[in-house]
Amino acid sequence: MHDNQSYQAIIIGGGLAGLSLAILLAKDNRKVLLIDKGEYPRHKVCGEYISLESWNFLERLGIPLNTMNLPQFNSLRISSEKGTELQSELDLGGFGLSRFVLEELMYKRALELGVTVLTNTKYLNYSKEERSFIVETTKGTFKTEVLCGAFGKYAPKPFFKKNEEKHNWVGIKYHITLDHAEDEIALHNFEGGYCGMSKIEDGKSCLCYLVKQEQLAKHNNDIKSLEESVLRRNPYLDKIFSNAQFHYNKPMVISNVTFSVKEPTWQDVFYLGDSAGTIAPLSGNGMSNAMRSAYLLHKHLTFLFKGQKSKAETMHNYRKDWLTHFGGRIRFGRFVQQFFCKKNLNEASIRILKHATFIHKQIIKKTHGKSF
Numbered sequence: 001m002h003d004n005q006s007y008q009a010i011i012i013g014g015g016l017a018g019l020s021l022a023i024l025l026a027k028d029n030r031k032v033l034l035i036d037k038g039e040y041p042r043h044k045v046c047g048e049y050i051s052l053e054s055w056n057f058l059e060r061l062g063i064p065l066n067t068m069n070l071p072q073f074n075s076l077r078i079s080s081e082k083g084t085e086l087q088s089e090l091d092l093g094g095f096g097l098s099r100f101v102l103e104e105l106m107y108k109r110a111l112e113l114g115v116t117v118l119t120n121t122k123y124l125n126y127s128k129e130e131r132s133f134i135v136e137t138t139k140g141t142f143k144t145e146v147l148c149g150a151f152g153k154y155a156p157k158p159f160f161k162k163n164e165e166k167h168n169w170v171g172i173k174y175h176i177t178l179d180h181a182e183d184e185i186a187l188h189n190f191e192g193g194y195c196g197m198s199k200i201e202d203g204k205s206c207l208c209y210l211v212k213q214e215q216l217a218k219h220n221n222d223i224k225s226l227e228e229s230v231l232r233r234n235p236y237l238d239k240i241f242s243n244a245q246f247h248y249n250k251p252m253v254i255s256n257v258t259f260s261v262k263e264p265t266w267q268d269v270f271y272l273g274d275s276a277g278t279i280a281p282l283s284g285n286g287m288s289n290a291m292r293s294a295y296l297l298h299k300h301l302t303f304l305f306k307g308q309k310s311k312a313e314t315m316h317n318y319r320k321d322w323l324t325h326f327g328g329r330i331r332f333g334r335f336v337q338q339f340f341c342k343k344n345l346n347e348a349s350i351r352i353l354k355h356a357t358f359i360h361k362q363i364i365k366k367t368h369g370k371s372f
Ligand SMILES: Cc1cc2nc3c(=O)[nH]c(=O)nc-3n(C[C@H](O)[C@H](O)[C@H](O)COP(=O)(O)OP(=O)(O)OC[C@H]3O[C@@H](n4cnc5c(N)ncnc54)[C@H](O)[C@@H]3O)c2cc1C
Pocket: 012, 013, 014, 015, 016, 017, 018, 035, 036, 037, 038, 044, 045, 046, 047, 048, 049, 050, 051, 121, 122, 123, 124, 150, 151, 152, 153, 154, 156, 170, 171, 172, 196, 208, 209, 210, 257, 272, 273, 274, 275, 279, 281, 284, 285, 286, 287, 288, 290
């Protein structure tokens, strides 16, 4: 137990958002505590396509991407359930790296810089005491002036929680070995969802799909049956499921996934990454958004720690900055996602986009940001 220790900042959640912020603050010699209920390394349900907008940022954090010989993508292939396909160049593009490797590298970097990281530690509750927060965890109680929620999609109490949405999704992921284009990210549609595939490190590929919970329920929540009778109706997915070597016995699954803008600040707490807002995975930049939100929050916290801005001003400025960068992007991502999951709309959208390069370039532009 480490009761009553005091930190300049406590971050709940050591995913990409929490790890990025912890590293940035530690580089300024701030005393930081990062708490995660899991341990590193670990797999996470994610397409593992990382928009190139965050390459320079990760390098600056000290993650040696330039030396890792990672697959890079400059082309996008989309197919409808009937097999109609669209291929286009990606202006910015992306690279492939598993969460297993990336989070482990960031965790080690955070430790190297002096962040106190408590793994296998569950956040339990927080309360406020004048200007500070008391944070209770399974490994003790801690005190801080700055509390940051980076716990991802599911908010523990009493953090801000958005009312449940009507449509929930399930995310399913495999690592596979399959011979396919190195420089391409593919998005294959099926009734009630879509499946991404792209290369990651060591010649492996990530195959990850998102399906409406109601579609899975129609198959008695049996993933195999869903794949056999729905996903494999798309000829591209049929080929993948027939020819790939699957590396897990069972897929990784997460449920109750929703996409919306939540709150970047609420009752004196800062939120970042998916805790502040979750973008639809087809945009391919939830991870970059998580890292960019840490980058923005760090900028504002620097003014606070230097005494140049008050807590209220910092909250106001971060909120404004966050909404400018992500508010519209998240709503637009959700709007586009609707077209990808309805059988007829999907076929029609792909046929239209095939002849309107300008429109799909605009979609990519509206859901992505510049390098930071
Ligand atoms: C199916 C699917 C596919 C996706 N594909 C892509 C993709 O290809 N490219 C892309 O850029 N984005 C993708 N995303 C989005 C991306 O995964 C997220 O946006 C990103 O992981 C957000 O990072 P985060 O740090 O905010 O949250 P997370 O990575 O979820 O981290 C939150 C952390 O908080 C910890 N935590 C939670 N509760 C507690 C608690 N009570 N106590 C202590 N710790 C706690 C968790 O252990 C976790 O490590 C995808 C999402 C889904 C659902």
